[in-house]
Amino acid sequence: MxxxxxxxxxxxxxxxxxxxxxxxxxxxxxxxxxxxxxxxxxxxxxxxxxxxxxxxxxxxxxxxxxxxxxxxxxxxxxxxxxxxxxxxxxxxxxxxxxxxxxxxxxxxxxxxxxxxxxxxxxxxxxxxxxxxxxxxxxxxxxxxxxxxxxxxxxxxxxxxxxxxxxxxxxxxxxxxxxxxxxxxxxxxxxxxxxxxxxxxxxxxNFQGKDDKPLNDTQPLYLKSPKDCTDEEYREFYRKTFHDYHDPLFWIHLNMDYPFRLKGILYFPKVKSKVELERGKVKLYCNQVFIADNIKEVIPEYLMLLNGVIDCPDIPLNVSRSFLQNDRQVQKISKHITKKVADKLTGLYKTDREKFENSWNDISVFIKLGCIKDEDFYSKVKDIIVFKDLNGKYQTLADFVAEKSAEKEDGEKPAEAAEGEEKPAAAEAAEGEAKPENAGQSAENAEEKKEEKPKQPATVYYVSDEVGQAQYISMFRGAGLNAIVCDTFIDPHFLSYLEYKETASYRFLRIDADVDAALKAGESNADDDKALVEAFKGALKNTSIAVKAEKFKSGGIPAIINVSEFSRRFGEMNAFYGLAGADADRDMTLIVNTANPVVGSFLLLDAEKQKFVANQIYYLAMLSYKKLSPEEMKDFSEQSVSLLQDYIK
Missing domain, CATH: 3.30.565.10 (Histidine kinase-like ATPase, C-terminal domain)
Known part of the structure; x- marks a missing residue:
């Protein structure tokens, strides 16, 4: 038994x-x-x-x-x-x-x-x-x-x-x-x-009634938001996080149903890139501290913020596995995310100037949130802004619309170039002039137009305003614009945007391709071929591809071009410590035939061609990346030689 x-x-x-x-x-x-x-x-x-x-x-x-x-x-x-x-x-x-x-x-x-x-x-x-x-x-x-x-x-x-x-x-x-x-x-x-x-x-070590307590029994987050002043919010932030720089703005959480939750989340002013790594969100249960930065309750991307959250519905001593599987905790996490998104959207709509002034400090957190949380992305995608080369902050939709408007203003409305689609107004005028087209309805014409697949808009971006200065100069000279994406998360975020908005946007770094607007037209093919062959023979770097183009501006002798795909693939492999995908293998040296030095290149003897070709290559490379030790040594010696010749 x-x-x-x-x-x-x-x-x-x-x-x-x-x-x-x-x-x-x-x-x-x-x-x-x-x-x-x-x-x-x-x-x-x-x-x-x-x-x-x-x-x-x-x-x-x-x-x-x-x-x-x-x-x-x-x-x-x-x-x-x-x-x-x-x-x-x-x-x-x-x-x-x-x-x-x-x-x-x-x-x-x-x-x-x-x-x-x-x-x-x-x-x-x-x-x-x-x-x-x-x-x-x-x-x-x-x-x-x-x-x-x-x-x-x-x-x-x-x-x-x-x-x-x-x-x-x-x-x-x-x-x-x-x-x-x-x-x-x-x-x-x-x-x-x-x-x-x-x-x-x-x-x-209590001595008497004059002793001051070590704690604050009525923290600000317990009060109703309508009873709190801006100065009280700032003082609570300084005291709690020992940061004597005022926060950018804050969110006061206060609800009793369907769960109890109180707290304040602060958006800190980032003073260095190190501070982007992690903020501090303190989690409490009935005013008793549980832990910092519990990602099961507070989404990981919100950890860049500073804040205090008090939730009596979370046990004081509890395992992470419990939090991961608890529905109430999941609801709390989603509610916090929604309140953050609502705050950002509200600020964008009601105080655009403050939103833009804060963008450099909050952009990393927003972009990380979009990548990590699709629901968060859907809530904030229409308020994500980018700074352009003129310092103006715009959404991608506004940036592309402005770019299209400028392009339309620069086109001639009367005649479309050969091979281009004629403007709708011109087609309508032709239809009225030709009797054989009189029976064609406007609806059919519109249907034909809609049958053509929509191409994603190409958006150029800058990742290093100093290093890519010569490319920026060329873009400005051609009346083109680009957005600035210079934070560590931008490469990942742009890839995410292309994935989410495949039909809308295609991103190219400013040095990834030569826009047609930068070119002055076709040059002599035979001359270009001879120039390319001469450059290849003169360069010490025998593995780099060489191409000749005629730019509108003759100020820059050459640029380095790497395809967007190759560069991103190389960056991704480098990020994960993988080998075998070096973007430099796909580099192309594009020499500008409109530049006087390049224009005279074929007239030089072989020795001078070697000197000039390598000097042009080094200058172009310096705008793309650091030279190798051997290249830097050679570049320095050639530069000194030029100075010596100049003062003779």
């Missing part, structure tokens, strides 16, 4: 595991102990409200004290306290939780504010303590005070004591190797990190 029984866990075997593995950061013990004190006070206040306990005039607070001589760190509250039976239940029996039992009894009376787990949380103190004493007295009239002590092994002592005050005092005898927790500076920093917004004042 099968036999059933209860599994029993020996505390002797369990305590070493708790001491070593309970939390990844041992300093979190202070949060657990202080949170238990807050829990005890909240319980007592609830009992007073229900008329089950008598109130007094004492301030509800937590007192932390350090005694270096005794080697102790103490945390004391004036909450509900415990009697001997409760100490046996909630301290000695690890599996029980005072908060859980209290909630079960008083949930109908509104006990949602209980946060502590006076079970495992208490035992976290053994990660830094070699011995712990508890002095406690219950709120119940006539209850005897109790002292409990244990070294964290398998035994404990419990006895009566002479404590007169209601509440609990926990005295931790700090282990020799953990003496840092007897330093006032350490405790202050831990309170600031874990207990900054706990709902009752926390004092360190």
């Amino acid at each position: 099968a036999k059933q029984g209860n599994i029993r866990i020996s505390s002797e075997n369990m305590m070493p595991i708790i001491k070593k593995w309970l939390y990844s950061d041992k300093d979190i013990f202070l949060r657990e102990i202080v949170a238990n004190g807050v829990d005890a006070i909240t319980k007592f206040k609830k009992l007073v409200d229900l008329g089950e306990a008598a109130a007094d005039d004492a301030e509800y607070c937590i007192k932390i004290s350090i005694d270096k001589d005794a080697g102790t760190l103490s945390v004391e509250d004036n909450g509900i306290g415990m009697d001997e039976e409760e100490v046996e239940k909630y301290i000695t029996q690890i599996a029980f939780s005072g908060a859980a039992d209290f909630l079960e009894k008083y949930e109908k009376a509104g006990g949602e504010g209980i946060i502590g787990h006076f079970g495992l949380g208490f035992y976290s103190a053994y990660m830094v303590s070699e011995n712990i004493e508890i002095y406690t007295r219950s709120y119940r009239e006539g209850a005897a005070a109790v002292r409990w002590e244990s070294d964290g092994e398998s035994t404990y002592t419990i006895e009566a004591c002479d404590r007169q005050e209601r509440g609990t005092k926990i005295v931790m005898h700090i282990a020799k190797e953990e003496k840092e927790f007897l330093e006032e500076g350490t405790i202050r920093s831990l309170v600031e990190k874990y207990c900054a917004f706990m709902p009752y004042n926390i004092y360190l």
